[in-house]
Amino acid sequence: MARTYKDAGVDIDAGDALVERIKPLAARTRIPGVIADVGGFAGLFAVPAGMREPVLVSGTDGVGTKLEIAFAADRHETIGQDLVAMSANDVATTGARPLFFLDYYATGRLDVDRAERVMRGIAEGCRLAGCALLGGETAELPGFYARGEYDLAGFVVGIVERSEILDGRSVVPGDALIGIASTGLHANGYSLARRVLLQDAGLALDSRPESLEKPLVDVLLEPTRIYVRAIEVARAHGLAAAAHITGGGLPGNIPRVLPEGLGARIDPRRWKRHAIFDLVQRLGPVEEDEMRCTFNLGLGLVMVVPARRADGCVDALGAAGWTAARVGEVVEVVGERVTFEA
Amino acid sequence: MARTYKDAGVDIDAGDALVERIKPLAARTRIPGVIADVGGFAGLFAVPAGMREPVLVSGTDGVGTKLEIAFAADRHETIGQDLVAMSANDVATTGARPLFFLDYYATGRLDVDRAERVMRGIAEGCRLAGCALLGGETAELPGFYARGEYDLAGFVVGIVERSEILDGRSVVPGDALIGIASTGLHANGYSLARRVLLQDAGLALDSRPESLEKPLVDVLLEPTRIYVRAIEVARAHGLAAAAHITGGGLPGNIPRVLPEGLGARIDPRRWKRHAIFDLVQRLGPVEEDEMRCTFNLGLGLVMVVPARRADGCVDALGAAGWTAARVGEVVEVVGERVTFEA
Numbered sequence: 001m002a003r004t005y006k007d008a009g010v011d012i013d014a015g016d017a018l019v020e021r022i023k024p025l026a027a028r029t030r031i032p033g034v035i036a037d038v039g040g041f042a043g044l045f046a047v048p049a050g051m052r053e054p055v056l057v058s059g060t061d062g063v064g065t066k067l068e069i070a071f072a073a074d075r076h077e078t079i080g081q082d083l084v085a086m087s088a089n090d091v092a093t094t095g096a097r098p099l100f101f102l103d104y105y106a107t108g109r110l111d112v113d114r115a116e117r118v119m120r121g122i123a124e125g126c127r128l129a130g131c132a133l134l135g136g137e138t139a140e141l142p143g144f145y146a147r148g149e150y151d152l153a154g155f156v157v158g159i160v161e162r163s164e165i166l167d168g169r170s171v172v173p174g175d176a177l178i179g180i181a182s183t184g185l186h187a188n189g190y191s192l193a194r195r196v197l198l199q200d201a202g203l204a205l206d207s208r209p210e211s212l213e214k215p216l217v218d219v220l221l222e223p224t225r226i227y228v229r230a231i232e233v234a235r236a237h238g239l240a241a242a243a244h245i246t247g248g249g250l251p252g253n254i255p256r257v258l259p260e261g262l263g264a265r266i267d268p269r270r271w272k273r274h275a276i277f278d279l280v281q282r283l284g285p286v287e288e289d290e291m292r293c294t295f296n297l298g299l300g301l302v303m304v305v306p307a308r309r310a311d312g313c314v315d316a317l318g319a320a321g322w323t324a325a326r327v328g329e330v331v332e333v334v335g336e337r338v339t340f341e342a
Numbered sequence: 343m344a345r346t347y348k349d350a351g352v353d354i355d356a357g358d359a360l361v362e363r364i365k366p367l368a369a370r371t372r373i374p375g376v377i378a379d380v381g382g383f384a385g386l387f388a389v390p391a392g393m394r395e396p397v398l399v400s401g402t403d404g405v406g407t408k409l410e411i412a413f414a415a416d417r418h419e420t421i422g423q424d425l426v427a428m429s430a431n432d433v434a435t436t437g438a439r440p441l442f443f444l445d446y447y448a449t450g451r452l453d454v455d456r457a458e459r460v461m462r463g464i465a466e467g468c469r470l471a472g473c474a475l476l477g478g479e480t481a482e483l484p485g486f487y488a489r490g491e492y493d494l495a496g497f498v499v500g501i502v503e504r505s506e507i508l509d510g511r512s513v514v515p516g517d518a519l520i521g522i523a524s525t526g527l528h529a530n531g532y533s534l535a536r537r538v539l540l541q542d543a544g545l546a547l548d549s550r551p552e553s554l555e556k557p558l559v560d561v562l563l564e565p566t567r568i569y570v571r572a573i574e575v576a577r578a579h580g581l582a583a584a585a586h587i588t589g590g591g592l593p594g595n596i597p598r599v600l601p602e603g604l605g606a607r608i609d610p611r612r613w614k615r616h617a618i619f620d621l622v623q624r625l626g627p628v629e630e631d632e633m634r635c636t637f638n639l640g641l642g643l644v645m646v647v648p649a650r651r652a653d654g655c656v657d658a659l660g661a662a663g664w665t666a667a668r669v670g671e672v673v674e675v676v677g678e679r680v681t682f683e684a
Contacts, residue, residue, distance in 0.1 A: 002627050002628060002629050003542070003628050004628070008537040041432040044397050044398070044399050044507070047395075047501075053389075054388075055386050055389065056387045056441075058384060058442065059477065060477065061479050062448060062481045064483060102400055102401075103402070137402045137495070139406060139495075141409075153479070162388065191351050191483075191484050195349065196350075247354065286345050287346075290346050293354075
């Protein structure tokens with residue numbers, strides 16, 4: 001019998017069926033500038049008119065082993081929001097407005113229904129980030145991924161006026177650090193959290209440890225917060241720099257946006273640490289330093305504003321619905337760039 | 343003993359070491375417009391000045407199970423060129439000039455040396471496509487990928503003057519189709535080729551079947567050709583549309599760039615079909631229709647130009663070093679959009 005591509009595990013028809021299901025999802029994320037829809041060789045987007053020196057800002061990221069939780073729970077509706085959040089937040093920290101998003105979805109055998117559920121979360125993430133879902137690639141790689149599993153990569157392009165890039169140049173000692181609450185682990189540190197909670201401690205995903213307000217699976221799948229609009233709010237209050245708190249935690253990410261010689265002094269009493277972090281730390285046990293360098297510990301975004309504008313910025317963020325607090329200040333440093341008050 | 347992120351399989355230090363190795367590779371792909379280097383939260387690129395209505399064009403793709411050949415042969419130097427080619431060629435078919443590239447590299451356990459070899463191929467691909475390697479993400483996902491394996495996704499952003507977008511609108515019946523030689527399978531159809539050659543026929547990768555000019559592994563790892571500069575050449579000769587021949591072959595890709603009601607009549611005697619395609623077909627056996635809908639069969643790019651300009655275009659392409667030929671013409675169709683002369 002003659003061999004076909006489908007015999008070899010690649011179903012072009014399933015891919016085409018998925019494209020048809022994505023089209024209406026993508027259409028709902030359409031914003032001015034979108035020229036071509038999903039389905040052609042490439043996505044087209046008009047550079048916004050009237051900018052003096054437009055600069056493109058792009059970032060890419062995945063969601064790490066948070067995917068393992070989605071697989072184990074067979075819940076795929078929100079992991080797409082995590083995917084958009086990871087790269088849209090990165091792009092927004094430069095002061096750029098996200099314009100469009102593309103996804104890469106790779107799996108061993110394409111399950112059109114499951115992929116559509118993932119894409120719904122991606123479309124919701126795009127809506128929250130204010131960008132268009134402009135295109136993507138669905139790759140069927142027989143034998144690469146375990147049955148029912150997949151990997152995701154996301155890619156965002158944003159734009160900013162060159163003179164308005166947040167490069168941290170104007171940051172000075174004494175500036176205030178404003179933190180915005182995360183929704184939990186976001187999409188970082190899952191290999192450690194899974195190891196401690198599920199493997200070592202043997203907790204079931206549907207269990208509800210006493211300290212948590214809802215079942216473990218719900219806490220672990222809580223989608224990553226998208227901070228694009230919070231950064232917009234802070235821009236009107238003297239925003240000088242913004243750090244997306246991902247792998248590396250506060251010590252790893254805040255220095256990335258501060259000038260040489262400056263660091264951060266942080267007061268951990270100024271914000272609420274989610275119970276999930278304490279649970280991981282206690283069950284590990286995990287040293288406090290390791291916790292700080294692995295997890296966001298409750299702050300998903302840290303912004304720098306002049307001290308005299310900090311209260312106004314926190315108020316404006318609060319009025320816009322964000323849980324924000326002054327969590328520390330910029331200091332001159334010689335050694336450790338991020339220190340924590342005892 | 344206290345648990346650490348490294349215990350759980352994620353080595354932040356290895357990731358940092360890789361970033362340091364990528365920096366000089368990325369620096370060598372720098373073109374005017376690049377503002378920030380690899381390593382920040384995002385990559386920055388200035389929109390070229392002096393355009394009237396600049397349009398961004400973006401595409402994403404992976405390299406499919408061609409990766410399995412790289413793994414089996416432990417050869418990782420050229421798969422990165424395939425990665426850039428897949429999305430840069432897509433973007434270039436719209437008439438856009440690729441500006442920058444980002445990669446997503448996902449693996450179970452980061453091997454810095456292997457990842458660097460992959461990145462060298464990516465940098466070479468960027469050089470051939472004329473774009474900058476602006477950023478990327480290296481994801482360590484313990485347990486996701488088999489030992490030593492990885493997946494890759496690539497993203498390209500290009501730019502084109504709105505009035506110069508190749509949307510196929512000017513294509514008319516009688517226009518000539520100009521094909522440009524592929525280097526072999528490129529990065530499509532590997533699941534079928536591997537099934538037939540390695541699994542069913544049991545050929546060893548280092549064997550040299552009589553019909554091939556070099557060992558099978560060399561033929562299967564031949565990097566995908568990057569057609570960006572060929573499309574530039576053809577623009578000076580009335581180029582109306584360009585199709586990148588990927589999954590779906592000539593019948594699947596040519597119609598994507600032709601107006602409704604128009605199709606292609608192709609004369610397969612006009613170009614050389616690589617011996618690897620005949621080997622797959624004979625050993626499968628694989629029906630001719632299935633071959634045509636799965637592989638590029640020797641043409642990696644098909645362009646449409648007015649008939650009276652076809653000879654000049656072919657000559658100019660030849661003078662620039664491309665193997666190009668007139669392979670068919672645009673016709674009015676009611677049923678099948680792509681037909682082959684007997």
